[in-house]
Amino acid sequence: MCAALTSACLFLLAIEPEALWLSEKLAESELLAKDTLIAGSSKLSPDPRLVFVGIDQTTYADVIAPEEAAENPALAKLTNSFPWSRDLWADVIQRLGDAGAKAIVLDLLFASPGSGDDQLRAALDKYADRVVVGANFTDAERGEGKTTSIVYPTESVLNLKDERAPWADDRIGFVNFFTYTNAARHDIDDVIRRAVFRVTGEKGLPPGATIESLASRAIKRLGVNEVVPSDGRPRLFRFVGKPGNGFQPIPLYTIFLPSHWTNNFDGGRFFSGKIVLIGPAANILHDDHPTPFRVRMLGPEIHLNAMSAALRGEFLGESSHRMNLVLVAGLGGLSFLLAITVRSPLRRLFVAAGCIAAYLGVCWFGVNHLNFVLVAVTPLIALSSSTVAGFTYDFVLLRMEKNRTRRTLERYVSKDVVREILDNPDTFLNSLGGVRMPVTTLFSDVRGFTTMTEGADPAQLVTQLNEYFNEMVAIVFNQNGSLDKFIGDAVMALWGSIESTSEGVRRDAQRAVTAALAMRKSLARLNINWKQRGMNELAFGIGINHGEVIVGNLGSDQKMDRTVIGDAVNLASRLEGLTKEYKLDLLLGEAMAPLVRGRFILRTVDSVQVKGKTKPVRVFTVVADAEAGEQIPPWMTRYEEGLEFYRSRKFAE
Incomplete structure (x- = not known):
């Protein structure tokens, strides 16, 4: 772009003034600059x-x-x-x-x-x-x-x-x-x-x-x-x-x-x-x-x-037509050099302004001490317009890069989350060094996937998994969550790990459960479709937990990922594994219950001893969505009472 603008200035210099209105205006500007130099030169x-x-x-x-x-x-x-x-x-x-x-x-x-x-x-x-x-x-x-x-x-x-x-x-x-x-x-x-x-x-x-x-x-x-x-x-x-x-x-x-x-x-x-x-x-x-x-x-x-x-x-020499072309090409080339060597826009602006001031100083020195007048306007137009063009080009590249980043991020987090990340980068970047945050973590895993891969058609299996992931990730994004990673056939999603997008711990937890219920319905629809196409049906287990975790950039010098670590994350993973033991597809950790109860109808599943925990952890599953108008099953009250009597060892009751 800088080269194109410089070429345009060279063209305007090369043609006759009468040939083009713009060239006439350029010639008038040059004459005005020449007059300014002469009028302001040393008096005799x-x-x-x-x-x-x-x-x-x-x-x-x-x-x-x-x-x-x-x-x-x-x-x-x-x-x-x-x-x-x-x-x-x-x-x-x-x-x-x-x-x-x-x-x-x-x-x-x-x-x-x-x-x-x-x-x-x-x-x-x-x-x-x-x-x-x-x-x-x-x-x-x-x-x-x-x-x-x-x-x-x-x-x-x-x-x-x-x-x-x-x-x-x-x-x-x-x-x-x-x-x-x-x-x-x-x-x-x-x-x-x-x-x-x-x-x-x-x-x-x-x-x-x-x-x-x-x-x-x-x-x-x-x-x-x-x-x-x-x-x-x-x-x-x-x-x-x-x-x-x-x-x-x-x-x-x-x-x-x-x-x-x-x-x-x-x-x-x-x-x-x-x-x-x-x-x-x-x-x-x-x-x-x-x-x-x-x-x-x-x-x-x-x-x-x-x-x-x-x-x-006291006659004043003037730069020749050839010298004018050289000056335009030289300052245009200088602008191009600035564009490729000085990446900081502010620094480049100061350097370009310094070059303009230096060239004007050379023009002044030439008139006052060398009795020589240099062409002033066209070279400065070449320099300044090429500099502006460089900024414009950088802006376009930045926009393209931002759009590319946006498209890349949208593959991992929802569009709303992407917008918040790009609009509030400082808040997001501050979290990369490692911060403690209350986060809701969801793990989902396809059951029996390892067995399924044995003897399966690779192309068909990849197609089926991609269809599954597309549905699951879309649901996460729709609920304002972020995709942390794929772990084989497992999906790890987070709510609240990006401070600027968090809606509060209660709302984050409720969105995670809403996403899990939507995943359940979506998988049912997918299974119907796969069955019609002669493909294997899938089942999954989902574990959700809430707690304080460490959010930061983790990895090696060669590759790093922004992820979360902590007991709350580990428990969510273990809850997903326990779904197989309890023949359920969704389990919630004890910390989730007070955050989602009232919005969802929960059933106590058990108190389990989890590795790394000294005390048993109560585990829940979702029976109904109260906000969706689903009713509490009649047996729920008797079930919860009986379970409480059992834990209290009131067997006679």
């Missing part, structure tokens, strides 16, 4: 070479004093409403370029002509080796499908170096590159946890054309091209912090305030040699995206996190 400080200048308001009229606006044209433009005249961005480029910024990244789209384009175009040409502007992909519904197109900066803003290959202009970076391209469509939940820096052969481009992201273009402005991945494989990366906590934006207007420029930015030297990204610091342009933190993050922040990961080498 922002790379000091990255600066975020944020557009946090649609107008700065309420924060820029009129006299400041009058003295500085750029501040005056910021008191207007967004979008501002594009010559403002020319002022921004000029300001940061003169300060020595290595890369000036405008996370903005200039898709159509606008006021101030000439000034912006001039600034982009002047600082062509340091500026990067945004372009993006768009989908358009056309006919039955979608058509991908690329929106470049308008010609009035950017003088393309090669109009036939605008994507090759190193001043253009694709702002939505990490979520939109075919190469980046690696995850099914659209959460941004990976970055693609460049790719070849994207839709909307000529064959072989290579495009680069905003982050890739910006990093190359620093002259560290080697840190930018050269392939188009999506890179899982570690974020600097939660949205709004990683890269704190510098309000755009402050770079034009003389006091800030001097005091906060050291006369502009703060920006020297750095990548300065200008973009929305509030959701003005609806440029926010889901992240591993389950909180949406603004596009500029994501660009900066991707740049930081590349500059610091």
Whole structure:
């Protein structure tokens, strides 16, 4: 069963996510676990070479004093409403370029002509080796499908170096590159946890054309091209912090305030040699995206996190598909090993929980110290479900074993007794070491059986005995007794030897006598049947006694039986033997009389000297069942009186 569940997990890992609803849900769970690991991993400080200048308001009229606006044209433009005249961005480029910024990244789209384009175009040409502007992909519904197109900066803003290959202009970076391209469509939940820096052969481009992201273009402005991945494989990366906590934006207007420029930015030297990204610091342009933190993050922040990961080498490795299969198979195999080596369910549960905790610890260690993310959910599903399957399998086996035990016990004791034994095992097991208990013992033996076996047909004799035993044992069980053993053709039955099933000494004794009377009637019916079939008739003798006996497990190391020993048991056996002497089929010991008198009509048979006893024991037989409405025979009173006179030696009476 463990192997089957592990195989199922391997199958779900092997198929494509779109192929099966369950596999999609599994993939989503894996991504959620991956996000949890990434979001909870060790935090990094922002790379000091990255600066975020944020557009946090649609107008700065309420924060820029009129006299400041009058003295500085750029501040005056910021008191207007967004979008501002594009010559403002020319002022921004000029300001940061003169300060020595290595890369000036405008996370903005200039898709159509606008006021101030000439000034912006001039600034982009002047600082062509340091500026990067945004372009993006768009989908358009056309006919039955979608058509991908690329929106470049308008010609009035950017003088393309090669109009036939605008994507090759190193001043253009694709702002939505990490979520939109075919190469980046690696995850099914659209959460941004990976970055693609460049790719070849994207839709909307000529064959072989290579495009680069905003982050890739910006990093190359620093002259560290080697840190930018050269392939188009999506890179899982570690974020600097939660949205709004990683890269704190510098309000755009402050770079034009003389006091800030001097005091906060050291006369502009703060920006020297750095990548300065200008973009929305509030959701003005609806440029926010889901992240591993389950909180949406603004596009500029994501660009900066991707740049930081590349500059610091904080890309996270991921377990390969083959490794995932190995992990699932390994943990599934571990669960199977637990199932066959750790038999205690509680211990196995603790070991399995420890394995789960250990694997989660390995996953955490991998992210925080090895920059490596392991698949988490599917291996744990394999381990936990296989463990549950093992428990289920054990439960089924236990039920089967219990049913097998029940069926075996029902061959020796009644169903009610079996139920009590299985439902109260402690009480039953406590008696195995040896306890004293008041028990009623019944012995029955077929008379003349040894003689009968001489010359008898073996098959016929076995058949006849089995029919006899079936009837006798069924009667014992019907009266809530237990079969102690077969002794050749003899049957030994007990009442009260199992504490949880005892109905009290009086009721136990009465049930034993009821069983004996039922045996008498049953044997009469059997004899009629056997006579009709040409078989020998049988006769038996029954001895019943009550007394304190020792109940326990007796035998050798190789074989033991739960049985009873004591004088009361021996007397019951001897009473059965005496039935031949008194020509009766049922004798009761003296201890039985007070327990059954009133329920049954007893006749005193004799006082006998039994081996092992110093005093004679009075012996009784059953004449009638009072509860069944049978009457006392008229001669009984005179018989008992006469017997009492005889014992008292009142012969004259």
